[in-house]
Amino acid sequence: MKTRIIMVGGFLGAGKTTLLWEAARRITEKDKRVGLITNDQASALVDTAFLEKANGVVSEVSGSCFCCNFNGLTDAISQMRSRNNVEVIIAEPVGSCTDLSATLLQPLKEKYKEDLEMAPLSVLVDPKRLADILQGGNAGLHESAAYIINKQTEEADIIVINKIDLLTADEVNALKEKCAEKWPKAKIHAISAKNGDGLEDWLTDVMTLNEAGTHLAEVDYDIYAEGEAVLGWLNTTVELKGKSAETDWNAFAQNLMSNLASRFDDLNASVGHVKMLLEAGDKFVIGNLTGTKDTLSIRGSVDPGKSASMTLNARVQMDPDTLKNIVGEELQSACGSGIEMRIVELNYLSPGRPNPTYRYDRIV
Numbered sequence: 001m002k003t004r005i006i007m008v009g010g011f012l013g014a015g016k017t018t019l020l021w022e023a024a025r026r027i028t029e030k031d032k033r034v035g036l037i038t039n040d041q042a043s044a045l046v047d048t049a050f051l052e053k054a055n056g057v058v059s060e061v062s063g064s065c066f067c068c069n070f071n072g073l074t075d076a077i078s079q080m081r082s083r084n085n086v087e088v089i090i091a092e093p094v095g096s097c098t099d100l101s102a103t104l105l106q107p108l109k110e111k112y113k114e115d116l117e118m119a120p121l122s123v124l125v126d127p128k129r130l131a132d133i134l135q136g137g138n139a140g141l142h143e144s145a146a147y148i149i150n151k152q153t154e155e156a157d158i159i160v161i162n163k164i165d166l167l168t169a170d171e172v173n174a175l176k177e178k179c180a181e182k183w184p185k186a187k188i189h190a191i192s193a194k195n196g197d198g199l200e201d202w203l204t205d206v207m208t209l210n211e212a213g214t215h216l217a218e219v220d221y222d223i224y225a226e227g228e229a230v231l232g233w234l235n236t237t238v239e240l241k242g243k244s245a246e247t248d249w250n251a252f253a254q255n256l257m258s259n260l261a262s263r264f265d266d267l268n269a270s271v272g273h274v275k276m277l278l279e280a281g282d283k284f285v286i287g288n289l290t291g292t293k294d295t296l297s298i299r300g301s302v303d304p305g306k307s308a309s310m311t312l313n314a315r316v317q318m319d320p321d322t323l324k325n326i327v328g329e330e331l332q333s334a335c336g337s338g339i340e341m342r343i344v345e346l347n348y349l350s351p352g353r354p355n356p357t358y359r360y361d362r363i364v
C-alpha cells in the first residue's frame with residue numbers, strides 16, 4: 001500500500017499546525033489511518049505536544065529542518081508506515097524553510113515512488129502578511145525573511161490563504177485574484193483552519209490530486225540564509241511549582257505571553273511566532289503571538305493547582321542571546337515570589353545556512 005504524503009509549508013504562524021490538527025481529525029473520521037510529522041531546528045516543540053493531544057500518531061524530526069535532514073524525514077515516514085500502517089501522513093516543515101519542491105518533493109517522488117504518493121505542495125499564508133507582500137511590502141519582517149515568504153508561494157502547487165474568518169468576502173476575493181495574477185502556476189484555496197470554512201475542498205484536493213512539485217522556485221541561498229539568520233530561535237521546557245496549592249496557571253500564562261508581547265513591541269522586534277503550551281493535570285492552555293501584541297491569542301484553561309509544565313517556542317527577529325535574556329527575565333517576573341521554576345530544557349540559536357541533503361534542478 002502506498003502512503004499519501006501531504007506537505008503543508010508556509011511561514012511561521014500561518015496556521016500549519018492548526019490545519020494539521022483539523023485535517024487529521026477529518027481524515028480519521030473517514031476511517032483512514034493518519035500520521036503527523038512535525039519539524040524544528042531544536043527539540044522541545046509546542047507543535048508536537050499540542051498534536052499529541054489529538055488521537056493521531058505524531059512523530060518529530062528535530063535538530064534540523066527536513067530539507068537538511070532528508071533521511072530524518074524518510075526514517076520518520078518509514079517508521080510510521082511499518083509500525084502504524086498509516087495511509088496518510090501530513091508533514092509540517094519549519095516555517096522559515098523554502099525550496100521544498102526541489103529539496104523534498106522531487107527526491108521523494110524519485111526515490112520512493114514504490115511506497116509513497118505525493119500530494120500537491122500546499123503553502124499556507126497569513127492574509128495580513130500576504131496582503132502586504134502583494135503590495136511590495138515586507139510583511140513587517142526583514143526583507144530577506146519576506147523573500148522567504150515570496151519563494152514559498154512561488155513554488156506552491158496550492159496556495160492556501162488561511163484565517164479568512166478575519167476577512168470580508170470582498171477581501172478574500174481580492175486576495176485570491178491578486179495571488180492568481182502574481183503566481184499563475186498555483187491553484188488557490190481560501191480557508192479558515194480555525195472554523196473549517198473552505199477546508200473540505202482543500203482536503204479533497206490534497207487527498208486526490210497527484211500533481212505534486214509541478215514547478216521549482218529560483219532561490220538565492222544567500223538571501224534565504226540571511227532571512228533565516230535574522231531570526232532568534234528559542235525552545236524551552238520548564239517545570240513550575242506553586243507555593244500555593246491553588247496557583248492560578250491561567251493568569252501565569254496570560255501574564256507571561258502578554259509581557260513578552262510588550263517587550264518585543266517596545267523593542268520594535270518583529271515576531272515570527274511565539275507559542276506556549278502549559279499543561280496542568282489533564283488540561284492545557286495554549287498561547288500564540290504571531291506579530292504585534294494585538295495578535296496575542298490564549299486558548300483553553302487549566303484548573304488551579306500546585307504544579308504545571310510549560311513548553312515555549314519563540315522565533316523573533318533579534319539575536320538569540322537577547323531573546324534568551326528577555327524570555328528568562330519575563331519567566332522570572334511571571335513566577336514572582338509565588339512560583340518556583342526549573343528549566344528542563346533550553347535551546348537558543350539562530351538557524352545556520354540551509355544545506356539541503358538533495359536539491360533537484362529538474363522536475364521528476
Ligand SMILES: Nc1nc2c(ncn2[C@@H]2O[C@H](COP(=O)(O)OP(=O)(O)OP(=O)(O)O)[C@@H](O)[C@H]2O)c(=O)[nH]1
Nearest residue numbers: 012013014015016017018095163192193194273288
Ligand atoms: N483567526 C484565525 N486564526 C488562526 C487560523 N488558523 C490558525 N490560527 C491562529 O494562528 C496562530 C498560529 O497557528 P499555528 O497553527 O500554530 O501556526 P504554524 O504555521 O503552525 O506556526 P509555526 O509552527 O510557528 O510555523 C494561532 O494563534 C492559531 O490559533 C484561522 O483560520 N483563523
Ligand SMILES: [Mg+2]
Nearest residue numbers: 016017047092
Ligand atoms: Mg506549527
